[in-house]
Amino acid sequence: MNFTKTLRLMRNTTLLRQPSFVARRWSTTTSPTIDDVEELHPSLISRIKQYVEQLHGLEQMLAAGGSFNAASQILYAKASSIKDIYERYQDQLEGLKALREMMDDDPSLKEDAEAEYAKLVPQLAKTSSELLRKLIPPHEFADKPCILELRPGVGGIEAMIFAQDLLNMYAGYAQSKRWKYHLTSKTENQSGSGIVDAILSIDEPGSYDVLKHEAGVHRVQRIPATETKGRTHTSTAAVVVLPQMGNESEKAADAYERSFKPDEIRIDVMRASGKGGQHVNTTDSAVRLTHFPSGIVVSMQDERSQHKNKAKAFAILRARLAERERLEREEKERSARKDQVTTTDRSDKIRTYNFPQNRITDHRCGFSMHDIEGVMSGERLDDLINAMEAYDSDLKARKILQEV
Amino acid sequence: MPRISPAMIRKVASYDPLLGLLLPVCRTAEAARQELHWIRNEGASVQRACALRARSVPLQYVLGSQPFGELEILCKRNVLIPRWETEEWASELAARWQTSRVTAPTVVDLCTGTGCVALLLKRALPRAQVTAIDCSPFAIALVTKNLHHNDIRDVTVLQRDILRDDRPAIAADLVVCNPPYIPRDAFVRDVTTSVKMYEPRLALVADKEFYTNLCDVWLRHTRSFVYEIGDISQAHFVADRISATTWSVGIRRDSNGKPRVVYGFKTDDVQLNKLYDGFGYLVR
Numbered sequence: 001m002n003f004t005k006t007l008r009l010m011r012n013t014t015l016l017r018q019p020s021f022v023a024r025r026w027s028t029t030t031s032p033t034i035d036d037v038e039e040l041h042p043s044l045i046s047r048i049k050q051y052v053e054q055l056h057g058l059e060q061m062l063a064a065g066g067s068f069n070a071a072s073q074i075l076y077a078k079a080s081s082i083k084d085i086y087e088r089y090q091d092q093l094e095g096l097k098a099l100r101e102m103m104d105d106d107p108s109l110k111e112d113a114e115a116e117y118a119k120l121v122p123q124l125a126k127t128s129s130e131l132l133r134k135l136i137p138p139h140e141f142a143d144k145p146c147i148l149e150l151r152p153g154v155g156g157i158e159a160m161i162f163a164q165d166l167l168n169m170y171a172g173y174a175q176s177k178r179w180k181y182h183l184t185s186k187t188e189n190q191s192g193s194g195i196v197d198a199i200l201s202i203d204e205p206g207s208y209d210v211l212k213h214e215a216g217v218h219r220v221q222r223i224p225a226t227e228t229k230g231r232t233h234t235s236t237a238a239v240v241v242l243p244q245m246g247n248e249s250e251k252a253a254d255a256y257e258r259s260f261k262p263d264e265i266r267i268d269v270m271r272a273s274g275k276g277g278q279h280v281n282t283t284d285s286a287v288r289l290t291h292f293p294s295g296i297v298v299s300m301q302d303e304r305s306q307h308k309n310k311a312k313a314f315a316i317l318r319a320r321l322a323e324r325e326r327l328e329r330e331e332k333e334r335s336a337r338k339d340q341v342t343t344t345d346r347s348d349k350i351r352t353y354n355f356p357q358n359r360i361t362d363h364r365c366g367f368s369m370h371d372i373e374g375v376m377s378g379e380r381l382d383d384l385i386n387a388m389e390a391y392d393s394d395l396k397a398r399k400i401l402q403e404v
Numbered sequence: 405m406p407r408i409s410p411a412m413i414r415k416v417a418s419y420d421p422l423l424g425l426l427l428p429v430c431r432t433a434e435a436a437r438q439e440l441h442w443i444r445n446e447g448a449s450v451q452r453a454c455a456l457r458a459r460s461v462p463l464q465y466v467l468g469s470q471p472f473g474e475l476e477i478l479c480k481r482n483v484l485i486p487r488w489e490t491e492e493w494a495s496e497l498a499a500r501w502q503t504s505r506v507t508a509p510t511v512v513d514l515c516t517g518t519g520c521v522a523l524l525l526k527r528a529l530p531r532a533q534v535t536a537i538d539c540s541p542f543a544i545a546l547v548t549k550n551l552h553h554n555d556i557r558d559v560t561v562l563q564r565d566i567l568r569d570d571r572p573a574i575a576a577d578l579v580v581c582n583p584p585y586i587p588r589d590a591f592v593r594d595v596t597t598s599v600k601m602y603e604p605r606l607a608l609v610a611d612k613e614f615y616t617n618l619c620d621v622w623l624r625h626t627r628s629f630v631y632e633i634g635d636i637s638q639a640h641f642v643a644d645r646i647s648a649t650t651w652s653v654g655i656r657r658d659s660n661g662k663p664r665v666v667y668g669f670k671t672d673d674v675q676l677n678k679l680y681d682g683f684g685y686l687v688r
Contacts, residue, residue, distance in 0.1 A: 188437065192419045250474050269488070269659055276662050277489050277634050278586055278608050280596045283439065283463050284488075285471075304442050305471030306488060307495075 039093060040128055041401065047135060048086050055079035078134070085131045092124040132397035139209055140326060141243035146208035147184070147319050148200045148241055153217060155235025158224040160194025162353075163237040165376060166218060167198050170211075172378025179204035184248070184312055185302040199316065201244065208243045213364075213388040215241040217348050222355030232356060236349070242319035253311035256318055266290045269306060289313045296320050351384070360384065365391035422450065425458040429598070439463065460598040472520045473498075475527065475554050479518060482542035484607035486520040489658045490582055490632060493665050494521045496683065497580070497630055498528035504679045507531055509577035512626070514538075514566055515614070517607060519547035519559070521580050526559050534558075535574055539565040540606060567617055573625045583614030585634040612641055615666075619645040628669035628676050639666035643688045652677070656684030 039045075058076050062068070068076060099120070102113045150167050152159035167186075174181040184199040202211070219236045227233065246252045257265070270284035286301035287309040298320070300313040352361045353372060360375050361368040367387035374380035408428055416433050417424025426436040443453045446467050456466045464470040464479040471477070472486045473495050479485050501509060508531040513522035516536040526534045536547050536559055544563045551559055564571070586595060586608050595608070615638055618631060623646070633639050636655070643653045643666070652671045658664040667684060669676040 190419070190433065272660065274596075275594050275634065276658065276660055277487060277632065277664065278484070278584070279594050279599065279634065281462050281464070281485055281599050281603070282488065283442075284435075301438060302441075303471075306491070307471060307473055 040089075040131070044132070044135065044400075048082060048131070051079040051082045052086065055083055082131070082134050085127060085134065089124070089127045089131055092120060092127055096120055096124060129394070129397065132400060133393040135400060136393055136396045139212065141212075141322070142209040143205050144208040144243040144245070145201070145203045145205055146211055146241055147244055147316065148202065148211065148214070148239060150195065150198045150200070151238045151240075152194065152196070153236030153238050155220075155233060157189065157191070157194055157226060158220075158233055159235040159237055160189045160196065161224070162194075162218075162220045162235050163198070164193075164195045165220075166237055166239065167195065167200060169376050169378045169381060170200055170202075170214075172376075173381045174200075174202050174204070174207075174378070176379050177204070179207060184316070185300060201248070203244070208241065210385060211241050213350075213385065213392065214239050216350035218351050218353065219349055220353045220355070222353075240323075242316075242323045244315070245318045245322050246315060248308075248312050248315045250307055250311045253314040256314050257310075260291075264292055266292070267310065285309055287313050289317055291317055291321070294321060294324060296324075362388055364388065367391075422454045425454040429457050429460055443467070460601055462598055462602055465602060470518075473524050473527075475520070475523055475550075477518045477520045477523070478546060478550050478553055480542065480546055481602065482540065482604050483546050484517045484582075484603055486518055489660075489662075489664050490521065491524075492658055493630070493632070493656060494524050494580075498525050500679050500683065501525070501532075501578070502528050505675060506577060506679075508533070510575065511535070511578045511580065512537065512574050512576045512622075514579065514581040514622075515583045515607070516547060516561075517543050517582065519543075519550045519561075521582060522547070522559055523550060523554055523556055525580070526556050527554070533560075535560040535562060535576075537562045537564050537566060539563065540604070542604075566621075567613055573621050576626045577628065579618070579622050579626045579629040580631075581614065581618070581629075582632040584608050584610035585614075585632065585638060587611045612638060615642050616645075618642065623651070627673060628667070628680070630665055630667040633663060633666050636663040639663060639687070642666050642668070646688065648688055651688070652680075652686055653688040654680065654684040654686040 040048075054075060058068075058072060058079070096117065099113050099117045103110050103117070106113075148170055150163045150170075152163040155162070171181060171183075180203040182201055182203070184201045186198040187196040188194070189196055217236050217238050219234060221232055221234050223230055224233050224235075246256060266289070268288040268290070270282075270286050272280065272282055272284065274280055283304065285304055285306040286299065287306060288300075289296075289298045289310075291297075296317060298313045298316045300309040300316070302312070303309050350362065350364055352359075352363065353376075354360070355372055358370050358372050359368055360370075360372060362384055365388050367384065369375070369380075369383055371380050375384065408431070412433075413424050413427050416427050416436065420440070422440055423433070423436050426439055427433065430436040430439055439457070440450075440454070442463070443450055443457075443466075453466045457463065462479075462485055464485045465481055468480075469476050469478050470486050472491050477486055507529070509529065510533045511522070511525055511529075513519075513525070513534065513536045516522050516538045519536050522534050522536040526532060538544055538547070541563060544561060547559075547561050551557070551561075584607050588609055588611065591600070591605075591609055599608070615631065618629060619642060622629065631642070633655075639653075639655045646653055646668065650671060651668050653666065653668040655663050656665040656667060665684060667680060669680055671677075
């Protein structure tokens with residue numbers, strides 16, 4: 001099979017996968033025709049067969065009285081789901097071939113066969129795109145818990161209130177999933193409405209993978225509570241998603257602190273004037289870390305214990321460094337490939353929350369839905385996350401096809 | 405210290421009346437907000453706590469505890485509240501002994517108060533033999549409570565007035581002490597209101613009695629010592645009274661740049677030379 005035909009199949013698969021921008025772009029062209037049905041590329045098929053073999057090996061080991069460790073358990077789950085989809089794919093492909101023969105051989109059955117055929121083509125396309133998505137290599141932090149950092153952008157107090165709303169949304173989302181989460185730090189606005197910054201840690205392994213597309217600038221359009229003339233304002237808040245690389249315990253922080261050279265890191269504590277010591281009794285426990293090679297500064301003052309503040313600050317520093325390294329590595333790989341494919345990782349203004357229209361639009365994948373309340377409570381945030389995930393894996397699947 | 409205007413208090417209190425109570429004692433709106441957050445977190449009666457704070461009662465007495473390294477030290481009236489400066493040098497000292505070859509040193513903590521330094525060292529060095537000494541019955545009762553609260557065992561607690569008691573001193577590898585060090589004439593001038601009103605004078609006011617006691621009594625029974633100081637003159641006092649041939653003496657500053665500790669060790673001890681290398685700067 002040649003390269004253009006492979007691409008055509010992919011266009012077709014994405015055509016059927018709502019939502020995606022590819023779908024919008026191609027929906028006006030053609031409905032699937034007989035020529036569009038093509039098999040997957042042989043190199044992909046051989047990759048699938050490897051999984052099937054591995055599955056076979058695991059099953060034999062289990063039959064011989066062996067037992068799974070964590071790694072083989074994950075592999076088993078992945079391989080068996082790939083095998084299932086692959087079998088469905090083969091069935092549907094065989095069905096299509098049989099129908100085509102029927103159409104060619106027996107003119108009396110042609111009409112029925114064509115109707116059946118037209119029904120099966122989109123099913124096959126869907127199956128093969130599902131299969132492709134399974135073959136995408138997982139994100140390097142896919143199994144990590146995550147940290148969300150929220151900060152208001154433009155829009156003054158209204159932006160601070162919106163940042164608070166987003167914080168509540170993610171907390172509600174974690175709650176609806178029954179994930180453990182805690183507020184690592186939160187600085188409230190002077191007047192007590194809205195936040196200046198907040199860090200929410202979600203301790204569920206794998207939550208990074210779910211929430212990674214939340215990173216970016218979120219925009220809100222609504223009539224603020226502070227507005228007296230009924231005008232709609234536009235404000236923004238920024239979300240940063242980081243992987244949790246270790247926990248916030250003091251022991252982990254001490255070990256991590258020792259991994260730096262003394263001149264790489266500076267730890268500042270609050271300094272007061274006066275004699276200090278027994279003369280005064282201060283409760284200042286704020287800690288500020290400066291990491292010189294990267295220029296990252298982390299301030300933490302949430303806890304009464306300086307020791308705990310330091311541990312939290314080191315956990316944040318570690319997460320930020322890991323994320324930064326990942327982005328740099330990706331950038332390097334991209335320039336090495338001279339890759340022209342757009343990525344979703346750094347796009348600005350990812351989403352708009354329009355209250356007057358009760359609408360939320362994700363600008364990256366063009367997905368819109370109409371349930372502000374459900375999303376802001378976190379309960380229907382999944383719809384947006386799934387839409388973005390589908391869009392992203394379509395992009396990645398296209399990349400796989402281009403690379404084979 | 406700049407005066408806090410009634411207008412400022414009114415403004416802060418308009419956000420939350422409790423902040424208005426906390427502002428005069430916390431000095432800045434930001435600090436007041438942080439403190440209110442802590443008070444709410446501890447789950448104490450918030451109204452009562454803020455009312456007490458408005459009368460300058462130390463937060464640690466109101467909430468009943470103060471973090472100290474990884475420990476939570478219980479605090480009660482009549483016993484000095486641990487300071488962050490003490491936490492800083494005690495943590496550094498504990499880390500140094502932890503990495504040294506002496507795994508089971510004998511440690512004496514004089515003027516132990518809440519027992520914070522003794523407990524921190526015992527937690528870092530589980531095989532150390534730690535003795536905590538104080539003359540105040542309130543302190544002794546609180547040390548026992550703190551041992552239990554932090555689940556630490558095997559610390560000897562003695563009630564003894566080391567300035568007047570003539571029982572023999574205990575032989576030790578390390579003597580630590582946070583003695584009262586504020587001279588009588590400086591007490592009214594230099595000490596903040598909250599400390600003056602609510603913390604025990606017994607743990608604050610003394611001139612050089614404890615440094616004299618160190619030189620005359622404890623030096624003969626130990627290999628090294630670490631004493632907190634309030635003024636550099638106290639460090640020089642110790643350095644001048646010590647035999648320069650057998651002792652090395654140094655001063656350590658806190659991260660606020662103030663001289664905070666005078667320490668010393670036997671010059672001929674190779675292990676201790678290494679252990680205290682870089683802890684402060686040697687003056688003798």
